[in-house]
Amino acid sequence: MATAINQINTGLRAFGNAFGIIRRNQMGKYFVVPVVINVILAALLIWAGWGLGDWISSLWDSEHGGWLGFLGAAVQWIMPFVMFFVFIFIGGMIVNLLMSPIYTVISEKTDTYLTGREFSSGAKQTAKDIWRSIVIALKSTVKQLLLTLLCLLLNVIPLVGQVASLVMIFVVNAYYFGYSFMDYTNERYRRNVRESNNEVWHYKWLAITLGSIYALPMYVFCGTFFAAYVGGVCTVAATEAQIELEGKDPKYGGIIENS
Numbered sequence: 001m002a003t004a005i006n007q008i009n010t011g012l013r014a015f016g017n018a019f020g021i022i023r024r025n026q027m028g029k030y031f032v033v034p035v036v037i038n039v040i041l042a043a044l045l046i047w048a049g050w051g052l053g054d055w056i057s058s059l060w061d062s063e064h065g066g067w068l069g070f071l072g073a074a075v076q077w078i079m080p081f082v083m084f085f086v087f088i089f090i091g092g093m094i095v096n097l098l099m100s101p102i103y104t105v106i107s108e109k110t111d112t113y114l115t116g117r118e119f120s121s122g123a124k125q126t127a128k129d130i131w132r133s134i135v136i137a138l139k140s141t142v143k144q145l146l147l148t149l150l151c152l153l154l155n156v157i158p159l160v161g162q163v164a165s166l167v168m169i170f171v172v173n174a175y176y177f178g179y180s181f182m183d184y185t186n187e188r189y190r191r192n193v194r195e196s197n198n199e200v201w202h203y204k205w206l207a208i209t210l211g212s213i214y215a216l217p218m219y220v221f222c223g224t225f226f227a228a229y230v231g232g233v234c235t236v237a238a239t240e241a242q243i244e245l246e247g248k249d250p251k252y253g254g255i256i257e258n259s
Contacts, residue, residue: 002245004205010241011209018236025113027236030102031229037098049083095227097137100180103235107184110239119188136183136193144176170215177214178207181231181238202251206241210234 002010022028108119151172154165179200186196200207214234217227246252 002203002249007203007205007241007245008209010244011206011213011237014237014241014244015210015213015233017240018233021110021113021236021240022233025109027106027109027232030106031232033102034095034099034226034229034232037095041094041098045083046080049080052083053077053079095231097134097141099231100134100137103181103232104184104187106232106235107239108188110236111185111188111243114240114243132187136187136196137180140176140180144173147172170212171208174208174211174215175204176211177231178209178211178234178238181210181214181234182207182242184235185239185242199252203242203245206238206245210238210241 022031112118148169151165151168154161154168157164182200182203183196186199191199211234214227214230217230
């Protein structure tokens, strides 16, 4: 089994190589999609903020001015900004989920470029693969959010608990982000959900490494806007790293040929 250091180094090296693979394999066109998704998602949330602000302000009579009038107007203006910040903090998860079909294609093209293997699934199998990736992404997102909420409970412990909560939240999010990037390879080789869980846990340090690269922009203001681009690069890196690690691992003896 590859050591933690080996997995981390392989993940970082694969991430650096991914940019060249994207360029040489002419996959840049797929990175236009996140622009559309981000703009639509941000616009919908801001629009929802306006609607929510109107509804909240209508709960009290603000026609006579005074404090009620001021609060009503303030809520109407503040809610769109609140929803924008919601987009900043959870938009990356949503965009990552919506990008699942695109990441599936990117991972397959990367595999073909690196190994020469062609994956000629019919329309029915392709639809099943995309559906599986969406279901896996949804389940991972739910687990990710639940574990994040549990980690938040540590904040009741002053200082130590707060630091531990922050670290654990980052690691949990990194692992599940990495899981989603690695699962595109697992689905292509017809691994069921249990087998995919075992494979990702076997290479958990690779998952955390790639997931950390994706998660870091989320801690930067407006990081959501370019998180999907990083996600695409991480998908390419995960595919390359899995091919390399599994090819040397006695547990797997090389990635299974596509049936």
